[in-house]
Every structure is written in structure tokens, then in C-alpha cells.
Amino acid sequence: MGDPRMSLPTENPRKVSNIVTAQLANFRTLYDPLITDLPNLHYSDPACAQPDWKADPAANARLTQSMDPKMRGNMVRxxxxVFRQKLYYQYQAKxxxxxxxxxxxxxxxRDEDATSFRRREGGAFEQRIAADVDGLSDVVRGVIRSTVKWPSTTQSLKGLLTGGPRKSWRYLTEKWTRSREGGAVADKGTKEKRA
Incomplete structure (x- = not known):
């Protein structure tokens, strides 16, 4: 979200899915400790309590979440x-x-120091944000887009400028070809699901 390259016909539309699918066990290993540390998230499938579940591509890692504003307010907190401050400013306007x-x-x-939170529980404002069940996901997506957009845009422009016109053109042509191939695979998969 927010990367302008994903809206151009130069990226494979299945890029993120391909990366995650190929590295699923590694992503599960990376994020599982964060998920299990959150008190209001739980795996739906009891098989995820087994020690070797992360390597099983068939494991259902869907999560259930308590919608209690106090618990979700703790997650906002x-x-x-920096991300939280951007979210706060969006909700100031909203x-x-x-x-x-x-x-x-x-x-x-502002009751945290450079190394940790001194207060990990959300207050009234965080709980009010968390209670915005219908709008919170849209606001978070907007904050993600705004966070990603500037660095990814400048990185893309730097790549084009530092690579020179010939290298940049060759790179863009290769990316465009892969994008079309990825789009064709995605279209084929969609047609097969419909049939």
C-alpha cells in the first residue's frame, strides 16, 4: 500500500502474494511472537498451538480478535x-x-522513553479510536499509504536517475514484461475459480 510502483504496469500484481507464499514459514516465525504477545488476538485453529505448525502450509493461521475497545485501545497504544502519532492526527480531524x-x-x-513504553495500556483517546470499528481499518490504511508513499517514490526516482537512461529503460522493460506475465497468471487463476 502506498508504493506508486504497484499502481504502474511495471510490477507483478501478485508480487506480495508471491513473496509471502514462498516464505510463509519464515513470516510465521517472524510474526508469531508478536501475535502471541497481544492479549486480544488468538489463532482460530488449535493446531497452531503445536510446535511445528509454522512449517505446515495447510495450517489455518486465521486470527480472532476481541473487539472490546479497551483491549483494542491497548493495541493502538x-x-x-511515529505511526501512532500520524493516526492520532487523522483522528483529531475525524x-x-x-x-x-x-x-x-x-x-x-508522551509517557515513554527512548527504549520502552512506561504505559502500555491505551487511555480514553486510544479506546475511542479503537471503538471506530467501521472506520479504523480505512484510517490505518491511509496512514500506511502516507508512510510508504514518500520513501518509495524517492527511491524509485533515485533508481531512474542514478541508473542512467539506457539501464533504466532496460529495467523498466523487464519489469513491464514480468508485470504482464504476472497479470496473465492472476487472470487465468481468476477464470479457473469462476469455472
């Missing part, structure tokens, strides 16, 4: 600091919170 009241909310949220 545990977001990375909830129409005046500047002075919002400054007080931000000041209350």
Missing part, C-alpha cells in the same frame, strides 16, 4: 510512536478535536 484539547491528549500519550 502499542503501535510504533473527531473534530480542537487544538488545545488535542495538545493535552498528545501530552498524555
Amino acid at each position: 502499542r503501535l510504533p510512536k 473527531f473534530q478535536i480542537p487544538g488545545s484539547a488535542f495538545d493535552s491528549i498528545i501530552e498524555h500519550a
Whole structure:
């Protein structure tokens, strides 16, 4: 989300899926400790409690989540600091919170040091954000897009400028070809599912 290259016909539309599928056990190993540390997330499939489940591609790793605003507010509080601040600013606008009241909310949220949280539990503002069940996912997606967009755009432009016109053209042509091949595979899979 947010990477402009994914909206151009130069990237395989199945790129992310291909990466995750090829490295599924590694992704599960990476993210499982984070998931099991969150008190309101649980694997739906009891087989995920077995020690070797991460290597099983057939394991159903779907999660269930408590929708209790207090529990979800704790998750909002545990977001990375810069990302969380961007989310707060989006909700300042969405909830129409005046500047002075919002400054007080931000000041209350600044009880962490450089190495850790001193308060890992969400307060009233985080709980109010978490209670926005219908809108929270859209706001989070918007914050992800805005976080990813600038670095990925500048990286793309740097690549084009530093590679020179000939290398850049050859690179773009190869990417375009792979994109079309990936799109054809995706279209074929969709047609087969419909049949």
C-alpha cells in the first residue's frame, strides 16, 4: 500500500502474494511472537498451538480478535510512536478535536522513553479510536499509504536517475514484461475459480 510502483504496469500484481507464499514459514516465525504477545488476538485453529505448525502450509493461521475497545485501545497504544502519532492526527480531524484539547491528549500519550513504553495500556483517546470499528481499518490504511508513499517514490526516482537512461529503460522493460506475465497468471487463476 502506498508504493506508486504497484499502481504502474511495471510490477507483478501478485508480487506480495508471491513473496509471502514462498516464505510463509519464515513470516510465521517472524510474526508469531508478536501475535502471541497481544492479549486480544488468538489463532482460530488449535493446531497452531503445536510446535511445528509454522512449517505446515495447510495450517489455518486465521486470527480472532476481541473487539472490546479497551483491549483494542491497548493495541493502538502499542503501535510504533511515529505511526501512532500520524493516526492520532487523522483522528483529531475525524473527531473534530480542537487544538488545545488535542495538545493535552498528545501530552498524555508522551509517557515513554527512548527504549520502552512506561504505559502500555491505551487511555480514553486510544479506546475511542479503537471503538471506530467501521472506520479504523480505512484510517490505518491511509496512514500506511502516507508512510510508504514518500520513501518509495524517492527511491524509485533515485533508481531512474542514478541508473542512467539506457539501464533504466532496460529495467523498466523487464519489469513491464514480468508485470504482464504476472497479470496473465492472476487472470487465468481468476477464470479457473469462476469455472
